[in-house]
Amino acid sequence: MLLGAYFFPPNSALISFVFLLKSREVVLSCSTLGNMGRKFSHCTNEEINKILRCRQEGLSIRELAKQFNRSATTILKICQNNGIKNTPKTTKKMVTDSDKKYIALTSKRDRKKTLPMLTEEFNNGLIELNLKSVSKTTVARALKSCKMFGRVGAKKPLLRKENIKKRLKFALEHKNWTIQQWSKVLWSDESKFELFGSKRRTFIRRTHHERFHSSCVIPTVKHGGGSVMVWGSMCSSGTSKLHRIVGTMDGQMYHSILSRRAIPAGKKLIGNGFIFQQDNDPKHKTIRNMKYLSNKTNDGNFLG
Numbered sequence: 001m002l003l004g005a006y007f008f009p010p011n012s013a014l015i016s017f018v019f020l021l022k023s024r025e026v027v028l029s030c031s032t033l034g035n036m037g038r039k040f041s042h043c044t045n046e047e048i049n050k051i052l053r054c055r056q057e058g059l060s061i062r063e064l065a066k067q068f069n070r071s072a073t074t075i076l077k078i079c080q081n082n083g084i085k086n087t088p089k090t091t092k093k094m095v096t097d098s099d100k101k102y103i104a105l106t107s108k109r110d111r112k113k114t115l116p117m118l119t120e121e122f123n124n125g126l127i128e129l130n131l132k133s134v135s136k137t138t139v140a141r142a143l144k145s146c147k148m149f150g151r152v153g154a155k156k157p158l159l160r161k162e163n164i165k166k167r168l169k170f171a172l173e174h175k176n177w178t179i180q181q182w183s184k185v186l187w188s189d190e191s192k193f194e195l196f197g198s199k200r201r202t203f204i205r206r207t208h209h210e211r212f213h214s215s216c217v218i219p220t221v222k223h224g225g226g227s228v229m230v231w232g233s234m235c236s237s238g239t240s241k242l243h244r245i246v247g248t249m250d251g252q253m254y255h256s257i258l259s260r261r262a263i264p265a266g267k268k269l270i271g272n273g274f275i276f277q278q279d280n281d282p283k284h285k286t287i288r289n290m291k292y293l294s295n296k297t298n299d300g301n302f303l304g
Helices: 045-056 061-068 072-081 097-109 115-128 136-145 161-173 251-269 287-298
Strands: 014-022 025-033 149-152 154-157 185-194 203-206 217-220 227-235 243-245 274-277
Touching: 045 061, 045 072, 061 072, 097 115, 097 136, 115 136, 185 251, 227 251, 243 251, 251 274, 251 287
Parallel strands: 154 217, 185 274
Antiparallel strands: 014 025, 149 203, 185 227, 227 243
């Protein structure tokens, strides 16, 4: 039995409430009617084609919504249902390719400059041109695009130009040596170990292949607190025992090392006919020591 019905205004969804009275039970039936189609169903085909054409020309969703007096959601749905994806937002580059090269060049001129220092120096030039400054993150990205990375500087002994020339000459003279020839060499040297050396790391900026570039290494000198000096030798077949040097080593002490440590170690590790290699330290080149080595060479113990 129909008791009554209520109708909402026509501009809203039509909802009818029907009350049925049967066997002392009230059944509530609710149905929603209205336009449940797409939100842009009221757009004509001509208008949809214009929206799609303008979207392909590069207009944004907001610009289209304002131009056609539609909501942004309606414009977006029209584009998606017609195979036009929402293009990602593009941001203006803060630095050009020339700027990136300049930042990398500034870093190469002084490898020890930190990121804040590079950023400040670059922004100083932008301020003079009345341009917007950039952040440290932007400078870091520019350096990364030029394959410039922050690394801990490799440590190498500080060499004079004369020493560099001598080492290069030695390398060129022996570059064609075979493994058998190198296996006959006994290398010897003294080394000083700092007991309280500085462990501070220094960061530099370089490419992958510039680890030992002269501007990328951290020169080291032997100084500081307490230290221990030792003498030792090595070859391809092994190493000799370390000999601790007590006090200041002079020519006489080194002569004792040659006779009691170096020559016996060479015979044990390589045998007669080995090549004894030492540096040009003045105490190594004393008349007494050079004469001793010359006599041992004549005896066939080793090659000079």
